[in-house]
Amino acid sequence: MAFNQEQQIVSGTTAPDTATTAPAMDGEAQQIEVYGAREHNLKNISIKLPRYKLVVFTGISGSGKSSLAFDTIYAEGQRRYMETFSAYARSFMGGLERPDVDKIEGLSPVISIEQKTTSRNPRSTVGTITEIYDFMRLLWARTAEAFSYVTGDKMVRQSDDQIVNHILENFSEKRLVVLAPVVKGRKGHYRELFQQIRKMGFIRARVDRELVEITPKMQVDRYKIHDIEIVVDKLVVKEEDRFRLSGSIQNALTHGKGTALVLDADTNQTHFYSRHLMDPATGIAYDDPAPNSFSFNSPYGACPVCNGLGEIQEITEETVIPDKSLSIRRGGIAPLGEYRDIWIFKQIEALFKHFKASVATPIKDLPADLLHILMYGLEEDLEVSTKKGNYVVEFEGIIHFLKGQMESDSDNIRSWIEDFTQTSVCPECNGYRLKKESLHFKIDGKNIGELSVLDINKLASWFEGLEDRLSERQNVIARELLKEIRKRIGFLLDVGLEYLSLHRPVRTLSGGESQRIRLATQIGTQLVGVLYIMDEPSIGLHQRDNERLINALKDLRDLGNTIIVVEHDKDMILQADYVVDIGPGAGIHGGQVVTAGTPEQMLQAGTTTADFLSNRRGIAIMREKRPGTGKSLRLIGATGHNLKNVTLELPLGKMICVTGVSGSGKSSLIHDTLYPILNTHFFRAKRDPLPYKKIEGLEHIDKVIEVDQSPIGRTPRSNPATYTGVFTDIRTLFAQLPEAKIRGYSPGRFSFNVKGGRCEACEGAGMRTIEMNFLPDVYVPCEVCKGKRYNRETLEVRFKGKSITDVLDMTVEQAVDFFDSQPRILRRIQTLNEVGLGYITLGQQATTLSGGEAQRVKLATELSKKDTGQTFYILDEPTTGLHFQDIEHLSDVLHKLTNKGNTVLIIEHNLDLIKVADYIIDIGPEGGDAGGTIVATGTPEEVVAAGKGYTAKFLKEELETSHYRESEEA
Known part of the structure; x- marks a missing residue:
């Protein structure tokens, strides 16, 4: 396909009518037509997309898929919607900037469903955001029978x-x-x-x-x-x-x-x-029940002890005295630290003197009654005699003192106290969040809290045939409510979330899970004529559940809607009505439509995506697996969440994949049990693991590193250069240049976060914030430095003709060539390039990086460090947001890491990465209560041969079409 750099027009053949869609009205546009899109790296492209179809945007990471889908089409749809409001209403909401596009025609009302977790609020649950719990509250208020909490x-x-x-x-x-x-x-x-x-x-x-x-x-x-x-x-x-x-x-x-x-x-x-x-x-x-009597967000229903959170923060002896072999003088009381001349230590010393004890005695050797007084205080004041006379000791106890500090107005003090608290289930409501009166209203013997903790599958079963178990009066009231509840539960089942419970806090959901919940909610609205844009809804889904997700999207399409999905999943691409492949490369090498048409037409094209989909190209599997170190790490008796007394054996020196259907217990076992144990052992972290009996083999590894998808920074001042540490080396290099030495510049002169070298008008941000009172803040390039962040004197120092700002504006790919003579800098930048991030700039704002990109920046940071060959790496779905070609790069990087003797543990659903692992641990067999056991272990071939669990079935198909290579080529 030939590309015109000035303007590229793609008007692919629309897919045949495979779906039952709403007939278009006379004169209604049958296509969405985009002309001259130039947002971010898009190269003035124009494209026509069929309406009422399932359209997939694919292409390698950073090619411009999201720029076209979200930053152009969605942004324009949102802007037009805002323009329907009156000028008065818009003055409160603020305007939206027009995307860089000539025009878009045939645009429907647009709804975006992205990966961002819906809420960080601990009060937001699956039940509240799906509205199922709201209908249940009304059902309980109108039909439940009350029982005494005493008799x-x-x-x-x-x-x-x-x-x-x-x-x-x-x-x-x-x-x-x-x-x-x-x-x-x-x-x-x-x-x-x-x-x-x-x-x-x-x-x-x-x-x-x-x-x-x-x-x-x-x-x-x-x-x-x-x-x-x-x-x-x-x-x-x-x-x-x-x-x-x-x-x-x-x-x-x-x-x-x-x-x-x-x-x-x-x-x-x-x-x-x-x-x-x-x-x-x-x-x-x-009191007579009302819907808010069953709301944990209302004072009428919330448990008075935990205020409706279901858990409380406790300060215990274990958190205050983590090591009883230490004396008070040597820092045995963790919040106070080592002995020094302050009031509280004088109080303790006077107390000990009265009881004829010493602060130099190990705490474990102190009398039990004195230890109790130390923790919980004196019941009445104590008169103590000293050489200087008698005085009264009023000792409230360390734990009571810390509890008092929890109410402090100071964020620093509250943050300090949090280090000595642990979260436990509220003893009053047993985690149900509601007051005891509300929990004694029951329907068919169940209170609303008991049903909230059931997984969606069991909840659906309980509601099935409930009418037969209700009285005639209850039936009349409940009929419409039950219809709404069952419908919404059905939508959650349709998108593969049967393992969740209504009680599950939204902040604990993955991006893919929260996106599928919003998808289920949208299916429930039954809207017609809407353009839905989604960002990789298949994230976190096992292949078994993928088919249900695709069917849910098709149902949404069949109502008469247009679906645009940014996706890398093979099944989703092949079952789409229309596919747009954007590339051919990433960043400045992308931004063009490589091919557009039906999946069949796309497979005939000679593109990278087509080659991988048609098996003309694939990620090769090593014929022989690594032998490992012969040692192993054993986690025995893990019982957290749905885990059923699991014993996990991890062979060290291998690349291990933990697989299983969504909700089977992978994250509970690895992220919530194994990682906190290792992190506490090596780095004295405070996070408590889920329950387990013991762990063996810690002496065989020397540190643990978790590489997750959390942002590398939450402010525009964070960027890949600062996160990886390469910016420190670059600043040192600039400070050593002759011009800098003559002027007496130190490395700090080249930091945009420190006074001296930065532009003080914008304080090194490059942008200035204009406050607009009741309008949203406006960000404009700094008129003094023109967005360069530094003052004129700093920018006059140049290396190879480039200023410090020019370096931050370089892509990683350009920086590799530019710093080829600086090995210390090159090593760090080279690893960013190796993990497929050659297209991002060194100074790109952290807030603009996707979860997958942030994870690869972290991975590159770890790769650039000198390792000991005994490091234990944990990665959570590193293939998120990656094209087949990027997964190939990632696979090579992980193999290099493992070849050095390290252990790489990956929680993964992507078969391209699972098949190249040395060892697989499959957890299941189902999600929720039906999961939580290890189904199969061994090499990919051994897991397939065992034939247990869902992973074996899909992995078998993948291995049959895969390419092999000899192990020494890895």
Whole structure:
């Protein structure tokens, strides 16, 4: 295909009508036409995309797929939507910048579903963002039955007439005292309350089960717990006095806020009555349930101990005294550190002197009662004698002192305290997040918290046929609610998320999981005529679940929508209606449409993508696997989350892949159990691992490095050069240049974060922020340095004719050639190039890097360090966002790392990387509760031969079409 650099027009043949789509109205555009797109690296391309089809954008990483899909098509759609608002409304929302494109025609309303995790809020759960939990709250509020949290008996509700009739039937001719409860189980002197009761005309009260006359200055012991009831009436129960009894009961219910007590004067027994739900045996009453009674984000429903979070931060003896073999003088109390001349150590020393103990004694040898006082304080003040006289020691205890500091206004103090806290399940609500009253409303014997922790599969089963287990009244109310709940649960099942629970916090979801949840929500909206743009929805999905995801996308298309998916997944590309391959290279080498058409047409093209898809090219497998070091690391008895007492054996010196269907327990075993154990052992990290029995073989490795997809920095000042450390070497090089030495410049002169060499107008940011009050802030290039970050004097120092700014603007590829004579700098930049990041610039803002790019920057940083050959690397889905060609580069890099004797452990779904591993650990067989066991282990060939689990089936097909190479070529 020939390319015109000035303007490239691709009008590929649209796919045949394989889907049932909404017929276009007369005059409605059948295509989305993009003309002259130049955003980022796009080279003035023009393309026509069919509407009402599933369109896949593919191409190597950095080729311009996202620039076309998100930064051009989506950005323009969003801008046009904003323009439909009035000028007044737009003044509050701010305008959007027009993307660099000549024009786009045939554009529908656009919805973007990206990989970004939906929320970092600990209160946001799968149930809340899918709205399933909201419908369940309404269902429980309207149909659930209440039970007493003391006796377990069903609660009853009585009207005023029912109460009067009950008293007349059961207490005829008896002497009764009608009481209105106003205080129950609370401390206080209640002087004002007694005065208020007298003003209302009542002269008697029952205080702590004793009838008393209220005096003008009456009060009770403020430090004791009290029950106070107003004496409303004393009477003998007779039918002819019904009117009097009815008035007294109504009066008591009014003052008792819906609750009244009747005291049998002869037997001294109390009987409770309530307009609300009440337990007749104990007198416990519940407020009438409302939807917010079951919301952990509302004070009406949230557990009072954990405030609806389901977990609490505890300070324990173990966190305060991690090493009991140390003495207090040598820093045994971790928050205080080693002994020094400050107030708290003087208090401790005086305390120890009184108990005839020494602060130089190891803590493990101290008396138990003294250790308890040290942690929790004295029950009463202690008078201590010294040479200078007597003085009083008021010692509150280390743990109480730290708990007090948790409420500090200082972020630094709170951050310091967090180092000595550990998270545990709330003992009040058992992690359900709701108050005990809310957890005793049940439908078919289940409270809403118990259902929230079930996986979606089990939840769907429980709701199936629920009508048959409900009363006729409940059925009438619940019919429509159950329909909505089942529909939404069905959408989650359709996108392969059956292993999640409604209780799962959104912040713990992967990018792919949160994206699929939003996809399920969009399917539920049943919108028509919308353009959906998605960013690799297959991330984190096993091949078994991929088919369901593709079918879900096709269902969305069949409603009458257009779907654009930026994707590298082989199945997704081959099942699309239309494929756009962007390339041919990355960065400045990309930005062109290589081919566009149906998958069949694309496979005939001689592109890199087509070669990999048609098996004309592939990632070769080593015929013989590495023998490893002969040693292993054994993790025994892992039981966290859904893990079922797993014993994991990892052969060292090999490339290991941990596989399994989504939700099978891979992350629980590796990320949440193994990594925290290793990190704590080598680096004294604070994060607690999930439960396990023991670990063996730690002496065979010397450090652990986790390479995840979290950003390398959260501000525009972070970039690949600063993260990898190469910028320090570059600044040192510039400081050693003759011109810099003459001027007396140090390396700090060439930092844009330090005063001196940077432009002070923008403080080295290159951009200036213009505050627009109620409009969004506007970012403009600094008018002083023109975006170069440095002042004129600094930029006058040049290496090979290039200033420090010119170097930051270089791509990694250009920098490799530029610094070929500087081995220290070259080594670090070369590794960035080797992991396929030759197209990014050294000074590219960290906030603009994708998760996959950030992970490869981290990987390159580790590769550039001198290793010992005993390092344990952990990578979580490093193929995310990578094209087949990039995976080939990544595979070579990981092989090099392993060949040095290191162990590389990868959590992965991509078969291209799994098949080249030395050893596979397959976890499953299913997700959620049906997973959590090791299904198969061994080489890829051994796992296939065993035939257990889903991975074996798909891996077998992959191996049959793969190329092999001899091991020494690796």
